[in-house]
Amino acid sequence: MSAADSTPGSGEQQDGCRTREVLDIVGDKWSLLVVRHLSQGPRRFTELKRAIDGISQRMLTVTLRGLERDGILTRTVRNVMPPHVSYELTPMGRTLREATAPLLEWSIEHLAHIDAARASYDARDRAPH
Amino acid sequence: MSAADSTPGSGEQQDGCRTREVLDIVGDKWSLLVVRHLSQGPRRFTELKRAIDGISQRMLTVTLRGLERDGILTRTVRNVMPPHVSYELTPMGRTLREATAPLLEWSIEHLAHIDAARASYDARDRAPH
DNA sequence: CGGAATCCCCCGCGATACTG
DNA sequence: CAGTATCGCGGGGGATTCCG
Numbered sequence: 001m002s003a004a005d006s007t008p009g010s011g012e013q014q015d016g017c018r019t020r021e022v023l024d025i026v027g028d029k030w031s032l033l034v035v036r037h038l039s040q041g042p043r044r045f046t047e048l049k050r051a052i053d054g055i056s057q058r059m060l061t062v063t064l065r066g067l068e069r070d071g072i073l074t075r076t077v078r079n080v081m082p083p084h085v086s087y088e089l090t091p092m093g094r095t096l097r098e099a100t101a102p103l104l105e106w107s108i109e110h111l112a113h114i115d116a117a118r119a120s121y122d123a124r125d126r127a128p129h
Numbered sequence: 130m131s132a133a134d135s136t137p138g139s140g141e142q143q144d145g146c147r148t149r150e151v152l153d154i155v156g157d158k159w160s161l162l163v164v165r166h167l168s169q170g171p172r173r174f175t176e177l178k179r180a181i182d183g184i185s186q187r188m189l190t191v192t193l194r195g196l197e198r199d200g201i202l203t204r205t206v207r208n209v210m211p212p213h214v215s216y217e218l219t220p221m222g223r224t225l226r227e228a229t230a231p232l233l234e235w236s237i238e239h240l241a242h243i244d245a246a247r248a249s250y251d252a253r254d255r256a257p258h
Numbered sequence: 259c260g261g262a263a264t265c266c267c268c269c270g271c272g273a274t275a276c277t278g
Numbered sequence: 279c280a281g282t283a284t285c286g287c288g289g290g291g292g293a294t295t296c297c298g
Contacts, residue, residue, distance in 0.1 A: 019161045019229075022236035025243065027156055029291080032148045045260050056292055061261060071246025082259045083298085092239055099235035100148075106228035107151035110221055114154065117200025158271080174280050185272055190281065211279045212278085262297075270290090277282075 025070060030055055030063040032100060035089065038073060039097045042088040072096055154199055159184055159192040161229060164218065167202060168226045171217040201225055 026032050030052070037043060037051050049060050064087060067073045072093040078084040089097065155161050159181070166172060166180050178189050193216060196202045201222040207213040218226065 018233055018236050018240070019165050021240060022232055023156075023158070023161065025236070027152075027158075029152070029156075032152065036148050049260095057261075058263095058293085059291060062291085069247055069250040070243045071250075072243075077260095081298095083261085085260060092242060095239070096235060099231040102228040102231050103151055104147055106225060107147045107154070110224070111147070111150060113221060114199045118198055121198040121200075178280095183272095186281075187273090187283095188271065191271090206280095210278095212281080214280060260298095262295105264295080265293090267292085268290090270288095272287090273285090275282105275284085278280095 026096070026100075028063070028066075030059055031067060034060070034063050034067060035072065035093060035097050035100070036104075038087060038089045038093070042076075042086045044084065044086050048087065067093070155225070155229075157192070157195075159188055160196060163189070163192050163196060164201065164222060164226050164229070165233075167216060167218045167222070171205075171215045173213065173215050177216065196222070 026035070033052050033055075034048065037048055043051070045060070045064075048064075049055060049057060052060070055063075064073070064075065068075050068087075071090055073087050073089050076086050076088065078086075155164070162181050162184070163177065166177055172180070174189070174193075177193075178184060178186060181189070184192075193202070193204065197204050197216075200219055202216050202218050205215050205217070207215075
């Protein structure tokens, strides 16, 4: 609720703007995938790279940096040869993971339905009569 | 939990790929905002356009078409002058809205923390000594 | 092994103008 | 009012190369 106003037309949906912010944080192509792949424990760079299908090393680096900057994961370097860097969710990162769980379950539950809806939509305007 | 597997290392994260799919559906810049603004009932095109700050008519149209195609909302045209088109969440659309609620609450709850984390991260590598 | 730097392309998206 | 059509750019992100 926060400071909800009841006057529609001017200052409403202040909390709707939060949707914008959460998307700015994890709405990119890879962040949620990285978070998800860290949910079971620390992972090394190359492990993540192999686990997340299609990600480039550049985007993995960029994504990890962003999540580290946001305090969602930690980066731990062991100064040995060869280098050993591991990434791990912070407590806040784990709460993020939990917050995304419903959305994930939703997609699992409704994906078939969506495919069907798409097919029927495409058929609809392709065969006018 | 759903169909959780307990064998880490090989066949895991099959469901992690769903993260990809849900992002393909609502991970774009505007979809979740539209869904959120429809959560309180049907809205007309211009209502949405004014309510969603910064959206162009083009992107509103594109986003609405996509969500309609996915079966997340319905488009109802009343053939009058001037035209009257209203959009409304389907039952599935409402479940989507509910599934995103935790993520929204998460952002509200942690946004300040994230800003702080960013500030400290930026200060960290900007002032090496 | 885990990056950083560079190049470059694609397309998401905004701006503008025109229609029924 | 509720769109469609067209143009143009900015930047997200892939491919490649080099480094400690």
